[in-house]
Amino acid sequence: MVHLKEPHLSGLGRNPAAPVEVMVRLAAHAAGRHGLTTRKGQLPDAVAEALLTHGGSDTAVSLHGDRVSPAMRRRIAEHPDPAIRDAYADFVRTMVERGARMSIEDLVEAYDRVPTELAASSDPKVRAMVAVAWQDRPITVQLALLTDPDPGVRAAATRSEHPGVPDDHYERCLADPAVQANIARRLPLTFDQFARLLATGDEAVLHAVAGNPHLTADMVTYLQGSEDPHVHVAVAYSRHTTPETRDRLLALVEAENESGRDDAGLALHWSPYSPSWLRDAPLAERLTYLQCPHVVFRREVAASGDLPDHAWRQLDEDPDVSVRRAAAHRPDTPPQVLLQLLRAHGDLSHIRPMLVDHPNFPRHELRGFVEEQDPRVRILALKDLELPPADLRGLAASAESFLRAGTARHPNIPTDLLELLLTDPEPRVTDDAAANPLLPRAQMDRILAKAGL
Incomplete structure (x- = not known):
C-alpha cells in the first residue's frame, strides 16, 4: 500500500533491489516501515531487527511465519517486551473476536495448537x-461442529459446500434456523x-431455496407465485422455466x-443467481440459447469449450461485450478476434487470465x-516488456495517473524518466517509481x- 504522505519511502521499502543497508535505514521512518512490511519475500534478519527497534509491537504484527527466518522467529518469541512477543498472536485473537476471517495457518501459529484442538x-x-x-477438516470434526x-x-x-453435511444429518440441519439458509441453497430437497x-x-431461506440447483419443475412452478424480485430472477434462470415465463419474470423485475x-x-x-446449469447441458440445447434475448444465457453458452465454428463466429459478433469476452477466453480464439476486441474495449485486469495474455494474442x-x-486500451502497450523509451516517455506524459504509474513500473524505463516520475504529484506514481528495481542506488x-535517514 502507498504511504500518501511519503510515497518515496513506502515505494523504496517495496523495491526488490533495495540493499539491506537501505532497508535498515528505511526502518527508522514510519513510511519506510509501511513499505517494508508489505514487500514480498522473507526479510533479512538485520531488517527485521531494525523494524522491531523502531516500530515496536505495531511492526512486530507483520513479522511472523515465512516473513522472517526461524532464528528471528525465536528472537521474537523470546523478546523481553511482551507487547512485541505477543503482537501477532494478539492481532489474530482480536480478529477472531471481531469475526474477521483468518487462515487455519494463522490460527495454529497464534494459538499454538493443532487444528483438532x-x-x-x-x-x-x-x-x-x-x-x-x-x-479439509475430517468428518469427525465436521460432525462435532x-x-x-x-x-x-x-x-x-x-x-461452504465442503466438507458438507452427511445424509443422516439432513433433517436435523433443515430444522435448525442457524443453518437452514446455508444448506437450503445446495442440498437436494423433497x-x-x-x-x-x-x-x-425467512427471507434468507427463501432466497437460498430459490437458487437451489436441484429444484424440480413443480418446485420452480410453485415459486413463480412469489412477489420477491430475487425469486423472480432465480426462477427465470432455472432450467425448468419456459422462455415465455422467463421473459415475463425478467420484464417484471426490470419494470420494478x-x-x-x-x-x-x-x-x-x-x-448470486446464474443459469450455470447451461454449461453442462447437451450441445444441441446450448445452441438454442445463441439467440436468447437475455445476455446472461448467451454468456454461459460462451463459457463452453466445444461449440461448432458457426456458434463461435456468432458469439464473437454478439452485441454485448461481456459475451464476446467470455467467448474470447476459449483456447483456440483467432488472433484477429482477440486484437479487435482489445482495441475496441481494452482488457479487464480482475478477470484472469487476461485476454492480452492469451497464447493466441499477437503480442x-x-x-x-x-x-x-482510449487510455484503457492504450495501457495495454505496457504489456510489451521491450517498449521503446520514446513510447514510455509518451505514456509518462499522460493525464491519467494509472498510465503514469504503469510506466513507472515498466522494466524497460530509462533512468532519467524513472527519476522524473519520482516527482509526480500522484502518490501511487511516486511509490511505483521508487519501487522499480531499476532505480539507481x-x-x-x-x-x-531527503528524509533525514
Missing part, C-alpha cells in the same frame, strides 16, 4: 473460525422439505427496477496500442537523505 476450543468464536478456515451448542459455530460449519423451508417465512424499487435493482445486477501488435485514444540514497 482448536476445533474443540472452549471459545465458540474460535470454533466458528476453525469451521470457516479449515476446509454441526452439532455444536453455539448456533454461530453450526452456521460457520455449513457456510417437496415436503421444500415446503417446510418456505413456511419458515425502473420504478425505483431497490431490491429489484439488486436482484437484476447483484444477485507483436502491442506496441501499436500506444496510438490508441544513488537515487535511493538521495531519497533517504
Whole structure:
C-alpha cells in the first residue's frame, strides 16, 4: 500500500533491489516501515531487527511465519517486551473476536495448537473460525461442529459446500434456523422439505431455496407465485422455466427496477443467481440459447469449450461485450478476434487470465496500442516488456495517473524518466517509481537523505 504522505519511502521499502543497508535505514521512518512490511519475500534478519527497534509491537504484527527466518522467529518469541512477543498472536485473537476471517495457518501459529484442538476450543468464536478456515477438516470434526451448542459455530460449519453435511444429518440441519439458509441453497430437497423451508417465512431461506440447483419443475412452478424480485430472477434462470415465463419474470423485475424499487435493482445486477446449469447441458440445447434475448444465457453458452465454428463466429459478433469476452477466453480464439476486441474495449485486469495474455494474442501488435485514444486500451502497450523509451516517455506524459504509474513500473524505463516520475504529484506514481528495481542506488540514497535517514 502507498504511504500518501511519503510515497518515496513506502515505494523504496517495496523495491526488490533495495540493499539491506537501505532497508535498515528505511526502518527508522514510519513510511519506510509501511513499505517494508508489505514487500514480498522473507526479510533479512538485520531488517527485521531494525523494524522491531523502531516500530515496536505495531511492526512486530507483520513479522511472523515465512516473513522472517526461524532464528528471528525465536528472537521474537523470546523478546523481553511482551507487547512485541505477543503482537501477532494478539492481532489474530482480536480478529477472531471481531469475526474477521483468518487462515487455519494463522490460527495454529497464534494459538499454538493443532487444528483438532482448536476445533474443540472452549471459545465458540474460535470454533466458528476453525469451521470457516479449515476446509479439509475430517468428518469427525465436521460432525462435532454441526452439532455444536453455539448456533454461530453450526452456521460457520455449513457456510461452504465442503466438507458438507452427511445424509443422516439432513433433517436435523433443515430444522435448525442457524443453518437452514446455508444448506437450503445446495442440498437436494423433497417437496415436503421444500415446503417446510418456505413456511419458515425467512427471507434468507427463501432466497437460498430459490437458487437451489436441484429444484424440480413443480418446485420452480410453485415459486413463480412469489412477489420477491430475487425469486423472480432465480426462477427465470432455472432450467425448468419456459422462455415465455422467463421473459415475463425478467420484464417484471426490470419494470420494478425502473420504478425505483431497490431490491429489484439488486436482484437484476447483484444477485448470486446464474443459469450455470447451461454449461453442462447437451450441445444441441446450448445452441438454442445463441439467440436468447437475455445476455446472461448467451454468456454461459460462451463459457463452453466445444461449440461448432458457426456458434463461435456468432458469439464473437454478439452485441454485448461481456459475451464476446467470455467467448474470447476459449483456447483456440483467432488472433484477429482477440486484437479487435482489445482495441475496441481494452482488457479487464480482475478477470484472469487476461485476454492480452492469451497464447493466441499477437503480442507483436502491442506496441501499436500506444496510438490508441482510449487510455484503457492504450495501457495495454505496457504489456510489451521491450517498449521503446520514446513510447514510455509518451505514456509518462499522460493525464491519467494509472498510465503514469504503469510506466513507472515498466522494466524497460530509462533512468532519467524513472527519476522524473519520482516527482509526480500522484502518490501511487511516486511509490511505483521508487519501487522499480531499476532505480539507481544513488537515487535511493538521495531519497533517504531527503528524509533525514
